[in-house]
Amino acid sequence: MAKRKTAYVCTECGSDHSKWQGQCSGCGQWNTLKEFVVDTGKRTSAASVRSSGYAGQTTQKVVALNSVDLAEMPRITTGMQEFDRVLGGGLVPGSVILIGGHPGAGKSTLLLQTVCRMAASQPCLYVTGEESLQQVAMRAQRLGLPTDNVNMLAETDVEAIVNIARQEQPKLMIIDSIQVMHLAGLESAPGSVSQVRESAAFLTQFAKQSQTILFLVGHVTKDGSLAGPKVLEHMIDTSIMLEGEADGRYRTLRGIKNRFGAINELGVFAMLDKGLREVKNPSSIFLSRGEEAAAGSAVMVIWEGTRPMLVEVQALVDESHFGNPRRVAVGLDQNRLSMLLAVMNRHGGLHTGDQDVYVNVVGGVKVTETSSDLALVMAILSSFRNRSLPMDMMVFGEVGLSGEIRPVPSGQERIREAAKHGFKKAIVPKANAPKETIPGLEVIPVTRISEALDYLS
Numbered sequence: 001m002a003k004r005k006t007a008y009v010c011t012e013c014g015s016d017h018s019k020w021q022g023q024c025s026g027c028g029q030w031n032t033l034k035e036f037v038v039d040t041g042k043r044t045s046a047a048s049v050r051s052s053g054y055a056g057q058t059t060q061k062v063v064a065l066n067s068v069d070l071a072e073m074p075r076i077t078t079g080m081q082e083f084d085r086v087l088g089g090g091l092v093p094g095s096v097i098l099i100g101g102h103p104g105a106g107k108s109t110l111l112l113q114t115v116c117r118m119a120a121s122q123p124c125l126y127v128t129g130e131e132s133l134q135q136v137a138m139r140a141q142r143l144g145l146p147t148d149n150v151n152m153l154a155e156t157d158v159e160a161i162v163n164i165a166r167q168e169q170p171k172l173m174i175i176d177s178i179q180v181m182h183l184a185g186l187e188s189a190p191g192s193v194s195q196v197r198e199s200a201a202f203l204t205q206f207a208k209q210s211q212t213i214l215f216l217v218g219h220v221t222k223d224g225s226l227a228g229p230k231v232l233e234h235m236i237d238t239s240i241m242l243e244g245e246a247d248g249r250y251r252t253l254r255g256i257k258n259r260f261g262a263i264n265e266l267g268v269f270a271m272l273d274k275g276l277r278e279v280k281n282p283s284s285i286f287l288s289r290g291e292e293a294a295a296g297s298a299v300m301v302i303w304e305g306t307r308p309m310l311v312e313v314q315a316l317v318d319e320s321h322f323g324n325p326r327r328v329a330v331g332l333d334q335n336r337l338s339m340l341l342a343v344m345n346r347h348g349g350l351h352t353g354d355q356d357v358y359v360n361v362v363g364g365v366k367v368t369e370t371s372s373d374l375a376l377v378m379a380i381l382s383s384f385r386n387r388s389l390p391m392d393m394m395v396f397g398e399v400g401l402s403g404e405i406r407p408v409p410s411g412q413e414r415i416r417e418a419a420k421h422g423f424k425k426a427i428v429p430k431a432n433a434p435k436e437t438i439p440g441l442e443v444i445p446v447t448r449i450s451e452a453l454d455y456l457s
Contacts, residue, residue: 006035008020008034008035009034009194009197010024010027010029010032010033011193020035021033034192034193073092073093073260074092074093075091075092076090076091076093076118076122076171077090077091078091078114078117078118079117079118080113080114080278081278082253082268082279082280083110083114083253083267083278085265085305086240086255086266086305087238087255087258087260088255088258088260088262089261091172092213092237092260093171093211093213094207094208094210094211095213095214095237095259096204096208096214096235096236096237097214097237097238097240098233099111099216099217099218099241099242100217100240101220101241101242101243103219105243106242106269106275106276107176107242108139109143110242110276111126111174111176111215112139112140112143112145113145113275116140116145116146116147116150119146119150119151120148122171122172123168123170123171123172124150124151124170124171124172124173125151125153125164125173125174126150126151126153126173127153127154127161127174128154128176129175129177129180130177136152143274143275151168156190157181157182157183157184158181158182158183158202158203159184159202161181161203162202162206165210166206171213172215173207173214173215174214174217175217177216177217177219178196178216178217178218178232179191179219181195181203182195182199183198183199197231197232200216200236204236218232220241237258237259237260238255238257238259238260239255239257239258240253240256241254243364244271248364249270250279250285250364251268251269251270251276252267252268252269252364252366253267253268253269254366255305262305262306264305264368265304266282266304268282268285270285282309283309283310283311283421286310286362286365287312287421293389293391294388295383295386295387295388296314296316296317296380296383296388297312297315297379297382297388297389298375298376298378298379298382298395299313299375299418299423300371300374300376300394300395300396301371301394301415301417301418302367302371302372302396303369303408303409308410308413309365310394310417311363311365312361312363313359313361313362313372313376314359314361314379315357315359315360315376315379315380315382315383316357316358316359317355317356317357317383317384318355318356319355319356325352325354326356326357326358327341328357328359329359329360330360332359332361332366332367332372332376336370336373337359339401340373340376340377340380340399341380343377343399343400343401343403343449344377344381344449344453347402347448347449347450348381348403348449349450350380350453352384357380359376370398371397371398372396374396374405374427374429374446375395375397377399377452377453378427378452378456382456390424390425392422393425393426394418394426394427395427395428395452396428396432397428397429397452398429399449403448404447404448405430405447405448405449405451407429407430407431408429408432411428411431414428415432415438415441415443419438419439419440419441423441424441425442425444426444427446427455428443428445430446
């Protein structure tokens with residue numbers, strides 16, 4: 001009989017342990033070790049994939065770095081510009097792409113639209129493990145997609161999928177989802193650490209050998225991170241996340257890891273009755289404001305990947321009726337909100353120790369860069385003094401702990417984006433102020449937070 005042993009793998013960093021312990025010695029996280037059975041016999045899937053994979057290829061030769069062919073890798077378009085933008089310009093043959101998102105976000109819908117478009121020009125294979133073929137066909141019919149050349153397969157055995165793929169030789173293959181796939185050589189249940197890791201390794205090696213574009217659909221945990229072992233994110237070439245509320249209209253597709261393009265690239269889609277439709281001008285939907293200016297609202301320009309984007313940030317400052325005032329941030333870092341309130345108190349003379357502060361980024365966008373600091377400060381002051389900012393004014397800049405306004409990258413491009421959308425005033429860091437006058441736009445350079453706050457005094 002095949003010898004078996006038990007191992008414990010950390011779901012955060014992927015490190016192995018011989019016995020269970022409360023804290024992972026690799027990353028220091030608690031209660032992240034999961035047990036799985038390792039089969040060391042001939043039926044082990046990892047051994048079978050290595051024996052039939054790269055081990056049988058010819059030995060590679062050492063080459064000089066300056067002699068490597070730098071010809072651009074071919075790109076295959078998905079038919080949607082926003083999707084291609086997040087992928088770095090299109091799909092690369094042999095790449096493995098992991099797409100995650102909450103249930104109902106539209107992962108399967110997006111990939112079904114993609115495979116139906118691409119199937120007209122090249123062979124594609126859609127492998128479904130969670131739904132039946134009838135369910136997928138009903139969705140395609142409801143969305144009005146062309147299904148003439150789309151090949152479907154309902155299977156969860158990874159070895160059977162790879163054998164069929166070798167016969168069909170698709171250029172694009174979709175696995176929906178990796179959490180339900182399994183290898184017969186492993187005795188653990190589908191979705192466990194060992195099954196997800198070994199199944200992904202098996203499929204990845206096939207994709208690299210055959211130059212097949214492989215999409216893996218992944219589930220997410222309650223905190224929004226991808227489920228499964230952390231090593232899964234190291235195996236793949238590109239990791240993208242589809243975000244958005246299930247009852248909301250818009251979805252954002254963000255690149256988290258990309259070996260073939262820029263990370264943090266953002267694509268915006270609208271969920272309609274005919275599926276996801278790309279939004280080519282995201283600033284227009286995030287700036288759908290009311291006709292009259294309201295206190296606590298400010299417009300900022302954030303930088304997403306390779307393009308600027310105008311979004312609105314809202315703040316509500318209200319007297320607290322409890323001993324511990326609330327600090328709530330939606331779409332922004334709550335710790336940074338607390339820091340900015342302290343800076344406003346020390347260097348701006350604005351005391352909010354007895355006030356509840358709520359901030360929100362309109363449209364469900366998550367802002368991670370520091371260029372939103374000054375706009376957030378202006379929105380909080382506007383709500384606190386109940387004085388609205390002009391609707392044609394835009395603000396951006398980073399706020400330091402000593403009250404200085406620091407410059408941000410790509411400042412000139414942000415200012416031009418605001419001018420293109422009809423803004424007449426812009427409060428920006430002095431170091432980002434343009435040297436030449438922009439027609440129709442008044443640029444107000446500031447160096448200290450007190451100068452920006454005086455605008456509403």
